[in-house]
Amino acid sequence: MKKFIGIAFATLLGLFILFSLFDWRGNYRAEQIIWRANKKLSKVINTPETTPDKTFEDIANDFRKAIKDFPHYPQRARVQIQMGGVYMAKKDFAKARQVFEQVFKDYPTNDVFKSEALVAIGKTYEQEGSWLKAETAYRKVISDYPLTENGLAMPLYFGNVYKQRGAREKANNAYKDAAMYYGKMAEQNQGKPIEFRAMQLLADSYLALEDWNKGVEALGNLLLTFPGSPAIGQTVQAINIVAVIQLKDYDKAQAIYESFMKKYPRHPLDKILKKVIAGLKTLKEKNVVINPKATPK
């Protein structure tokens, strides 16, 4: 039996070494190193004042090593941006911008990575308190990379920033501009994947403006235009919440669902929508009114 245990142990160890060596420079190994570096960063990100500089440098070096050792890793640019994030956590914003700017040199033809790097540069200015410089960077994302996720998200982001600062009028203007922008983007990109995202953000803009009627209409259009979307459940939920709680108009939600079922008979969602309609009818009959401010904690 001792011989068997020896052979078994050697076999297991041998297999482990063999499989490890096969993928030593593979993407999986890169993912491990990057995940561990991010884990270390998450422990120090909220305590930059008490974290030694060496700790930040060590984490940045982990990312640097991953970039150097795995030149074929598909997310290498994002690792570069994460490395910049280390310097942002350290509050060394100039160094962080240096790292982000390297993405433009290393990936001159990749708009997605460049937009992410530009957003990251904007964030460094924001954290430094230079909102004008941040806004310039964000507007450049919209103008230069309009079809990327970041390029699309920026108009709404402006509204959120002003709202957070308590500048309600500026926020509302930003949301109105965002709604116009998304409406145009959806129209200009019909049939393309970006149309869906533009319509989602259009709905978000109206909801942020507290224009509940237009918000529900936009959500309804989204549901009717994209019946196969993986976010269909969330869209229905959002329509219910806005129609029931904000508008107190059960008929509006019911009309959207009935249009959907008429347009897409035998859709997998039909069963659920019938139950939702039945629920809305019951709420209407019993005259139930839900006060959003009275939500129990």
Added chain:
Amino acid sequence: MESTKTTFRDPITLVKTSFNALINHPIILFPFFVSVFIQLVVLEFLYFSARFPLVVFFGPIIRRLWGEGFLHYPLNIILLPKLFYYAQLFVYIFIGAFLTAVAALIIRAINNERKITFQEAVREAVPYYIHIFTASLIFLGTLKGFYAVYDIIFKRALLIRSKVGIFGFIKAVLVGGAPYYQFFIAILVTALFAFLIPVIVIERKKIFAALIENFKRLQRLFIIVFIAVFLPMLLYIPVLLLRNSVSSSEGITLPEIHVLIVVVGVFVTLFIDAIALTAVTTLYLADSEKT
């Protein structure tokens, strides 16, 4: 090994005797070590399933069943215990149960003061492979059946809205104790079929005759068998507690700890199975001599 002329009325003595038998006759552990080795090889393959070259085979399966995310670190490690659980079922059906039968034959030989090698015991058990295979399916099917019943009760308990009073208490007991009820079900089903494999290979009975014989003996010996299976299974509680505490502290632990817990579980199960089988087989042999 202590002669089976001693009748085992006391399950604690039975378990103690079995433990001593394992120490004095470590060859009983050999089939279990083989089973552990096979399981660890399978675990290694699954551990590397998200990496080249194994990802070529496992990738499409994992992608289809769980999504692309589980082919990347660390989600592949989080998925590993679940993958290993399904793999263990296959290992048990095709080889684990057979190795248990081999161990039962070794115990019988030792009890009769006859020398036996692992290879001889395997040769003796091979003609009954199909019956042992069927026995393992019956065992797992019954276990799944009990789990399904508990699942229905659990889901019904979740619907209870009361937080106080009798219904609140029922909900707290049924929902809070879920891992322990599943653990108890495993002990119960193991006890219900405790004699099945020993009867197949020692009395050389076919599956249905062996089932009848199993339940006949169980009618007289169920309490002793249940306790003899229950006591070694208590060794698994620390593994359960460790697994639950790691699951609830996902944010601070290294993902590899899930793999470590699986490996610890495999070794703990080796000893549980060895002690439980030795106890049950010894009881069976003593009962056979008596009757």
